[in-house]
Amino acid sequence: MTHGLWRSSYTVLCGPYASYGWGAAVRHRLRGVIVTIDGVAASGKSSVSGGVASALGIPYVSSGLLYRAATLLALEAGLDLHQTADLEAAVLQELARHTLVLEPLAAGNRVWEGQREITERLHSTRIDKGVSIIAVMPRVRAWVDDQLRALPAPFVAEGRDMGTAVFPEASAKFYLTASPRIRAERRAKERPEDIPAIEAALTRRDELDRAQIAPAPDALVIDTGPLDLQGVIDLILSKLALSNSALSKPTHQTS
Numbered sequence: 001m002t003h004g005l006w007r008s009s010y011t012v013l014c015g016p017y018a019s020y021g022w023g024a025a026v027r028h029r030l031r032g033v034i035v036t037i038d039g040v041a042a043s044g045k046s047s048v049s050g051g052v053a054s055a056l057g058i059p060y061v062s063s064g065l066l067y068r069a070a071t072l073l074a075l076e077a078g079l080d081l082h083q084t085a086d087l088e089a090a091v092l093q094e095l096a097r098h099t100l101v102l103e104p105l106a107a108g109n110r111v112w113e114g115q116r117e118i119t120e121r122l123h124s125t126r127i128d129k130g131v132s133i134i135a136v137m138p139r140v141r142a143w144v145d146d147q148l149r150a151l152p153a154p155f156v157a158e159g160r161d162m163g164t165a166v167f168p169e170a171s172a173k174f175y176l177t178a179s180p181r182i183r184a185e186r187r188a189k190e191r192p193e194d195i196p197a198i199e200a201a202l203t204r205r206d207e208l209d210r211a212q213i214a215p216a217p218d219a220l221v222i223d224t225g226p227l228d229l230q231g232v233i234d235l236i237l238s239k240l241a242l243s244n245s246a247l248s249k250p251t252h253q254t255s
């Protein structure tokens with residue numbers, strides 16, 4: 001399923017980036033390319049990745065959705081994330097019992113558990129609260145990394161450790177930041193809580209995620225605070241256009 005949709009989005013959505021001066025020859029060169037966009041919670045990673053990926057005519061991959069899906073499975077299995085003895089083994093058992101598939105469409109990622117689409121359930125306050133506990137587990141991280149590395153490039157990969165641990169050879173790397181207050185103001189449009197409560201939760205999650213959130217040394221760090229969404233997308237596209245040579249260097253060799 002993933003393969004077919006992937007190929008069709010790559011073929012169909014290749015128009016707008018011509019305005020950055022990249023014609024068919026460059027488009028061809030995007031084969032095998034991986035661009036990474038990491039950053040802290042609610043810094044704009046998925047919105048920016050979607051915009052950049054659409055402009056390039058390639059899909060984006062939202063790695064956090066797999067951690068969120070693993071968290072949902074754990075909660076649905078009735079696991080107490082604070083009390084369960086050997087929680088990691090119990091989560092891995094749930095991952096083995098269910099088939100989770102990330103569908104990395106350019107227009108937005110979807111997640112399936114068997115035939116059931118679970119995407120809508122992954123962005124709740126309940127999942128926000130539990131996901132860092134699950135994401136810190138080494139064997140869960142290895143499971144997610146295996147899913148991601150099996151995906152066919154080209155794509156834009158977003159998360160925390162895309163440019164460091166998962167795709168260290170990526171063609172180009174970016175890292176998004178913004179102050180907790182600005183991020184909370186943005187997320188308040190998507191969650192029922194008020195801004196101070198969201199800000200406190202984001203700061204707590206930054207702390208719990210700290211092992212994964214260091215930028216790659218070769219990433220361009222962008223403070224998105226003063227920029228609107230399109231401003232961040234345009235900045236990244238302009239940097240990619242300038243470093244056209246980076247995009248001619250596939251992360252993965254393609255035949």
Ligand SMILES: Nc1ncnc2c1ncn2[C@@H]1O[C@H](COP(=O)(O)OP(=O)(O)O)[C@@H](O)[C@H]1O
Nearest residue numbers: 041042043044045046047048186224227228229
């Ligand atoms: N530069 C920006 N300016 C204003 N709003 C933004 C900006 N970047 C993202 N947003 C908004 O902030 C919210 C969180 O963005 P999202 O892409 O979900 O972040 P992340 O994937 O890092 O959690 C969304 O509502 C998004 O539209």
Ligand SMILES: Nc1ccn([C@H]2C[C@H](O)[C@@H](COP(=O)(O)OP(=O)(O)O)O2)c(=O)n1
Nearest residue numbers: 041042063064065067131135159160161212
């Ligand atoms: N590559 C990744 C992606 C996400 N995570 C963890 C860290 C986050 O708390 C959760 C959810 O990530 P996601 O990007 O979906 O969440 P935010 O939009 O940043 O709030 O997963 C991770 O450890 N490594």
